[in-house]
Amino acid sequence: MTKAEKIKQTLKETKERRKNLSPVVYQLKIQNLSKVREEKLNRVFLEAKWLYNWFVADINRLNIPTKEIKEVEIKVGENLEKREIKYLGSQLKQAVQERVKDNLRVLKALKEKGYKVGGLKFKKAVSSINLKQYKVSFDIDFERNKVRIQGLGWFRVLGLHQVPRDCEIANAQLIKKPSGYYVYHTTTRRLHLL
Secondary structure (H helix, E strand, O other): OOHHHHHHHHHHHHHHHHHHEEEEEEEEEEOOOOHHHHHHHHHHHHHHHHHHHHHHHOHHHHHOOHHHOOEEEEEEOOEEEEEEOOOOOHHHHHHHHHHHHHHHHHHHHHHHOOOOOOOOOOOOOOOEEEEOOEOOOEEEEOOOOEEEEOOOEEEEEEOHHHOOOOOEEEEEEEEEEOOEEEEEEEEEEEOOOO
16 A cells, blocks of 8 residues: 555545544643744744745745745845745645645635636735644643644643543644734544433
8 A cells, every 4th residue: 555545544534533523622822932932933934924925926836845845035125035944844834835725726616606816915924824733743742731833842831721631633723813822722522412
């Protein structure tokens, strides 16, 4: 069985297993950030914006494997400057790439339904990044109240006490708000029928 076939089989099994499960999202607030760690988080959202806009500038770049993307060109005034992608991990880059692809699919579907659509626009800011795979792009340590984010390390969070231990962890999102940084963590639990 090839790697692609194994992935397809695993996804099919997960989908079947989750048919009788109910999704629940928990909000975890990142706490006790040092100045250096806060700068890293800010840089990740900045790099996500650069990468998103780089894809939008030339849609053909969506075919480039994300592990090969080490730097992007951004427009500064009238000139193009190269910027290094330092903290955005491989799965986080894939999440940005998937967001652009999803946005294009939505535009195509709207156009096919007869709506007048334009093209994708450049973003002034990115405020959320998908963390799509538990144990790879993010991890959770319930005992120490910490969450690990790929490429950034472990962060102390508030709110893990509300997450039941018997749930199945699905995915998460790293969110930037004026009030701070959050991990929105999606879990699935068995439906309790009355």
